[in-house]
Amino acid sequence: MRLRLSTLALATGLATAAMASPALAQDAAPEAQATPQLIVAISVDQFSSDLFAQYRQRFSKGFTRLLDGVVFPSGYQSHAATETCPGHSTLLTGVHPARTGIPANGWMDPALARADKEIYCVEDERDPRSSSDKPVVSPVHLKAPTLGDLMKKRDPRTINAAVSVKDRAAVMMSGHDTDAVYWFGEEGYTTFLDRKVSKSVAAYNAQIASKVAAGAAEMPVPGDCARRDHATPIGDFTIGTYKFPFKAGDYKAFSESPRGDLATADMAVRLVDELGMGKDAVTDLLSVSFSSTDKVGHAFGTEGVEMCIQMNTLDTALGTLFDALDARGIDYEVVLSADHGGFDAPERQQLRGNPHAGRVDPSLTAAALEAEVARRTGVTVPSGHLFYGAGESGSVWLAPDLAGKNKQTVVASLLDVLRANPQIEAAFSHDEIMAEPMPEGAPQDWTDLQKVRASYVPGRSGEVQMLTRRGIVPGKAKPFKVASHGSPWDYDRRVPMLFWREGIQGFEQPDPVETVDIAPTLAATVALFAPAGTWDGRCLDIDATEADSCSS
Template sequence: MRLSLSSIALATALAVCSPAFAEEAPAPAPAEAPAAEPASPPKLIVAISVDQFSADLFAQYREHFSKGFARLLTGAVFPSGYQSHAATETCPGHSTLLTGVHPARTGIVANNWYVPGIGRKDKKVYCVEDETNPESTSKNPVVSPDHLKAPTLGDLMKKANPATINAAVSAKDRAAVMMSGHDTDAVYWFQGKGFTTFADRKISRAVVAGNTALQKIVDAGDGALPVPGWCGAVDRAVKVGDFTIGTYRFPLKAGDYAAYGYGPRLDAATGDMAIRMVDELGMGKDAVPDVLSVSFSQTDRVGHAFGTEGVEMCIQLAQLDATLGQLFDALDARGLDYAVVLTADHGGFDAPERLDQEGYPDAKRMSEDLEIGALADAVSQDTGITAPQGKLLYGGGGSGDIYLASGLTDEQRKTVIDALVARLRDNPEVASIYTAEQLEQLPVPHGNPQDWTMIERVRASFDPERSGQVLMMTRRGVVPIVHPGPGYVATHGSPWDYDRRVPIVFWRKGMTGEEQPAPVETVDIAPTLAALVGLKEPEGTWDGRCLDIDGSEADTCAR
């Protein structure tokens, strides 16, 4: 009989036995301890991303975790992990996790980029879209992994041994696709009223059953979610425009799939679907290691809708802690030998209205004159140049890429770029501006990510084929949402550490835990997991390095 996540009990407490002290003096230690034998590879890698789970949230809430997160905290904890690049969005961040390379090499420079000369009205290209398909638009994409330029860990493991199973699930298509890659056995994401997959595939029986289960939950409705006692300090209303945030408890009206899609319950369904996939695919059952990627999206959606410091985020993380506990308990119940890595695609920043109350007066919303339409009008006024057709500028709006219209002469392009740079340089909300020509001259940076200069951060997520002609970085504390509304009050995407810093945690049963304060990068995850499963790749495959995740004398990188 298949066990659902909700039916698995929490893990029983481990009995701890203390050895009795010997009466005689201990024997002298040997001159040199024998080298520890490396453990055999795990049968299943469980790679978990918590969307928008910043190092700040991790530090703030880790003392309250008692279930899934608490188990991971007994492993190898790197509280100062970095998404080192400037483009701290979902798609670029997820693209680094299992490729081991920066967005400059994955080619995923943003969630969306622009191709002004593309032969369709919609000039925006979604990061996991097949824009060559006439049925595809950036808002309703035909989903494809083709934009990802680097292989994932699952791709490489399947190349080494086709018996490897490479599967992924998330509420977001871009998260599941970026973590699994090109050579996949099953990839699912939530859309509408259930989980779906690529247009040329069908959802499996297990996914049909999972969708039926979640639809029963939504159609029945539910009350407000419980508020843990330790959430009291953040349970207060904050006014944003003509509405408030900070006190919402996620009641679920019967049949309200939109509300379901933006609250903690969808994380639980994602975890449930992960276990259904493990069972159906037979993951972790033979001597060939498998890879299961699970991206929990709802921390990001709660962060956008309510900010990071209200009771909503407190409820979300408590619910996610329980979901992780159920996921691990279900894997335990199946007797699987699995290793876990948990991290995030990026961090996040709170709503400036609450930050102002909390003593951060420099936090503010971006001014209208940095919106792309206003910039285009200003540059046209300065230069007398208008687009041959369509818009003069695309993109912009916050820290990121600005693209020039197609059809401009070389002289016009230079004039527009010079005028745009001058406008941005005079704007007090802009920290730095770079041109594609400048960035192309630089190598992709290496070394401790907290020491990187601003231009190095931008270079790490710059691809000359897809990035804009001008890249602007707004100042610290500037939130690129000019007009907030219900469901969208806070965001991420900046080059500042509140968006770059994320936790990285590894866990496997029996490993010796450690707390490692040194700065590491998400591009270190893939080479670390590769070493764990005995996968050897040529030098230059990764931008990152292998991390020794065993706190004992054993070296997990020396295999």
């Protein structure tokens, strides 16, 4: 018989009493076996609280289980840099991007020998085999330990595994000390360059190859999605009617459609079986990041038939995973959240009562800003560029040969230009950001500067940070790229946080919480106690009885 969380809280307290030092504890007490056999940490890429609220009553498969658990509808990726890599870096480290060292999906290093000057967030750019087109994937830039890292430090028998379509999602959730990490490559699932794909994964890749070789017709439209099946014009193309057919041999179209989530669920089950996860008294950790909501959101926005098909498919994928774990008799605990939210195509927003939605002005590109600053200041540098970035990135990196008084002049002029632009909400210099203490308190009340501080990493973040106004979407619209995220607004920051374990007494708590609260909450679940200062977040009491799941 599986134990309820009230019993788990008792076991947690007993385990704490047995500790002889503040170091991470060993599970010495028999009562500590109340911990689950497996933690399943799920991220749904670009799954905003808005999408969750819109579809929660329509879910009928995997989500129904989670909705019977503990629901925090107002979780926050509290920082300003609401992108995939920094968002995933918070989920299982329990700290903001300012401490994970991941300020964005990529950052500029003007001194880098490569022509593009950009470093990918999960790239080891020091490896001579790494390039912009084919980075050598590595967790080298992640500065904080993940929960999986800490669990393996406590007991090396812990299995720490991760899977996603995206490499940066799998790497950021699993961390440094891993047993298996997979993401979707050019022809199926792949892993780190110095590791081999397992026999089971190779066999699954063969199955995928067969599916891709055959191609596929349009995906069916669930009944409740029919009302969303109509076109919205954007320039010379439309969105709102696509059903995800793909031509034979097109791996990208396969993985970037809702089918990518189905494949991720299948891969997660394969990892459980192949690695023997959840088979003994040592709790294992499986991280699963479903990427298709993000792929669909970028390509078609959030309000068309495309996203409706995706939400239905995601629900199916979750059901596949949970049913498989049930069939194996594993005692598991689930948390589901997201790396960030997202915004619909502004052209459709304008047709639906939001006249302020729009696309970023070309005057905010690096080239345009540089030309204006050069005209105002007369400053030039040997490299030919005063700065890099701006536009979509929101960050501006100064040229390495810009120094002294010229640097101060350029920064001051750039801030003047940005703050005068009607699309800019705020702009800050490095000195202004670093003078701000790390934010505390309710995340919905943070100022723009506090949001920026929480994701600012000196030496990686740009020396100037620019925030666009609500509803302004970066990038030009083109087919399969119409919407985005990355803003400091709640549609990008606010995400759901759901916890479930068999026997849990479910409840809903609307008070704002943070994604950095997930790691300390799960750590209490597995009776892992870390020294003060390990987390930026706090343990959430997910036991609705008089017991406290965070008691120590």
